Amino acid sequence: MNTSLNSLLERLFRSCTGAIFLAASVVMLAPASSIFAQSVEKAETSQDARKQEDELAIARAAVAKPGEKKEKPDTGRIVGGYAVQSSIELGFRFVNVGGNSDSYRSQVNVREGLRVLEYSLDSRRLDGTGALYDAMRMNVNNAGGDSSQTYSLGIDKARAYRFDANVRRFNYFRTPGPNFALGWRDSDLRQQVSDYHLKLFPQRAVRVNLGFGQTMAKGRFTFPYSFQRDLFPVLGTTRWGANDYRAGLEGVLKKWNFNGEVLYRRFKNDPRLYNTAGVQTGFNSLPTDFATLSTFERLFPLRSRAIVTRGSAQGTVGERLHLIFRALHDDEFMNTPFYDNAGGTSSTANQLIQSAVFTATGAVDRKNDNFDAGLSYDINKNVVINESFRYSAFKIQGDNSTRSVTTTKTGSNNPVTGTAATTLAKNYITDYSSYTNTLDISFNAGKKFLANLGWRVMKRDVVVTGFYDQPSSQPSTTYPIIKNEEEAATTHAFIGGMRLRPTNRLSLIFDVEKGESNASFVRIDPLQFTRFRVRAQIQATDSLSFIGTVTTVDRTNPTPYVSNESNNRSYTGAVNWEPNQRVWLNAGYDYHDLYTAAGIRYTLGSGSSAVTYSSNLLAYSRLSSVFFNGRIGLTNRLDLLMLYNYIKDRGAPSGVTLPVSSVPLAAGDNIQALPMFRHNPEGRIAYRFSNNFTGNLSYRHFSYHEMNLTRQLTAAATATVPVYITLDPGYLNYRAGIVTASMKITF
Secondary structure: OOHHHHHHHHHHHHHOHHHHHHHHHHHHOOOOOOOOOOOHHHOOOHHHHOHHHHHHHHHHHHOOOOOOOOOOOOOOEEEOOEEEEEEEEEEEEEEEEEEOHHHHHHHOOOOOEEEEEEEEEEEEEOOOOOOOOOEEEEEEEEEOOOOEEEEEEEEEEOOOEEEEEEEEEEEEEEOOOOOOHHHOOOEEEEEEEEEEEEEEOOOOOEEEEEEEEEEEEEEEEEEEEEEOOEEEEEEEEEEEEEEEEEEEEEEEEOOEEEEEEEEEEEEEEOOEEEOOOOOEOOOOOOOOOOOEEEEEEEEOOEEEEEEEEEEEEEEEEOOOEEEEEEEEEEEEEEEOOEEEEEEEEOOOOOOEEEEEEEEEEEEEEEEEEEEEEEEEEEOOOOEEEEEEEEEEEEEEEEEEEEEEEEEEEOOOOOOOEEOOOEEEEEEEEEEEEEEEEEEEEEEEOOOOEEEEEEEEEEEEEEEEEEEEOOOOOOOOOOOOEEEEEEEEEEEEEEEEEEEEEEEOOEEEEEEEEEEEEOOOOOOOOOEEEEEEEEEEEEEOOOOEEEEEEEEEEEEEOOOOOOOOEEEEEEEEEEEEEEEEOOEEEEEEEEEEEEEEEEEEEEEEOOHHHOEEEEEEEEEEEEEEEEEEEEEEEOOOOEEEEEEEEEEEEOOOOOOOOOOOOOOOHHHOOEEEOOOEEEEEEEEEEEEEEEOOEEEEEEEEEEEEEEOOEEEEEOOOOOOOOOEEEEEOHHHHOEEEEEEEEEEEEEO
16 A cells, blocks of 8 residues: 555544445445355455454554564555444446246346445454444445345444444336236335444443344236126235334343343335236136226235333342243334225126225234243253243234225116115133143263263143124114134144264264144144154364264144144255465255145035035156355465355156046146246356456356146036146246356555
8 A cells, every 4th residue: 555545544534434334324325235145255265364364464553562563464564543444345246147037037136237346345443442432343245236235333332332234125027927826916115124222331330222123125916806706916006114212221230131122113015006907807718707897996905013021130049040030012003094995897698887996994002022041050050950931922903894886887888776874893812821841851971972862741721703884774683693713722843953963073963843833723633743863973184074964854634524644854064174375175965855745625516416525636746956265375375265066956756747538637636836946156256456456257057947747627616638848947947047247455
């Protein structure tokens, strides 16, 4: 770094400390950006690996005695009593996409343009007595215009405050393709999540916590709307946001830590659905269907508020008993008005629907309580008893009233007629409570052996009650309870595991869990499950290590007419080799075999022609993935960085096919699978022209391909000749290449 530049930096740093805070605020309000997660563009170079050595050199220079020769670090310097390191990386991306660009945006969403790939600033007061702050850290990643970006700022002043700010921005684009919801479920949203936290007196016995969080999003989407027994694509826009305000205290008293906090949240959402495509004929193209949609608008703004109070206490009694307590109370309230107005043609001929208006007003209140207690008792240095208890309960009270008015006419000259308006009020109450207790004993025989055995019990009680209030047309009638369901379930599970370390270079882990679980409200029996996991870690040498894991999960549901089961097998292996700072290689392989089967029972037709079918829904996934990444320092200045990911799902086994028979499809099993493959090779060359300047050139390739799927269809439920069609998943296939040229300046 030349003398003139050093002088300029020192003058700027000493005179513009306040400007640094202003710059941080401006950066946090910059346009959205991102790059694909885990990219080779973010991989650490050999120079980055030496960053800790540079920080140590700065510290040594700061404490050097007068007359001693100071060690000059490669990057960073001491300015006004602060050790300062900073870097910025600017780059430009060139993107070329072939195939379905919407599918590419759904999965990768890296766009062409100028980017601030990275910016960092680290400033630390060497003697710990800074006027405004002792340490400040600022980081910016991927500012520009891709799918995610992050900004962070942290400032510390000993015994006074600690401030942290984090801002994340995301661009969500999703397209399902034509085989899901007719392709009418895409969305394009922009979201920002911000969090600011201030801790006062961080080294004192009593600390004050203040915080503010904000989440917001806006964008457009499409939605399939049902009108006159047909489906129509309509457009939608949404804009929602939530503001969180937090205040609390935490402190230490003898051997106990205490924490208490109150959070207040305001949420609003203003979605709108509308039709701008003129007269639509809908999805159903049968000649007997006359339904059309000409006008449509739906508004359903939401407003809610929530107050959350929580606290915790953690400490010890004597030398062996360790306790922890946590409690939370949440009170939420939401208003849900609704307005829907559609016009078009009914499914029967010669009837025009001037307007079909549906309005509703509703409100819901939800109170939630949670309490956790944990106990750990050291019987001796090798045996520990752990006891944990959790109570959770909530009560949801909601009501709504609806009104529907339909105005129709037959022919252009006939008078308009309106159907009778109806008003209906409903009220539902859901009471839920659960109790979970886990007891386990752990045995610790030093570094060589560790084991635990335990038992978990969970009891859940659910009551759902629904009422009808009187319609306005029958004010003297009081309708009774229309729905009252109660469900209680108790589940048990055994948990156990052990860790063996026969040598300092070999570690073996085994754990098992067997029992029942239940996450459904009513009419579903607890799922029976068994989970095993075995993990081995071998440190062959100081620079070479191996990791392998095998996991199996089996679940069954004994509910009649359902009797579904799922089996999952997972195998993982990885190797890591890092002989020095210039060479680092990591590779691995994963395989997941998933199979689920669910019984389906349903009826087609009505009256005497009704037929009940029983069949199975079978889903398969046989997913293999290979990954490799590494860094090789070809010279002291030139680094080669590589990354490769390959994913392939083979779907159902070759012997599993749909039956060929004369019965309708409803009577046969339905096979669900998504055979596909995707591979992502990346490479980057980083050349260090000097200690302060590095040039980068990277290439990233993405390729996605879905394999052909064949399905058996019939024209009607009573058809006797099956019809085979091949879905065209190639609609979503794409290939993309991304070239990024950047320069990184470190000072």
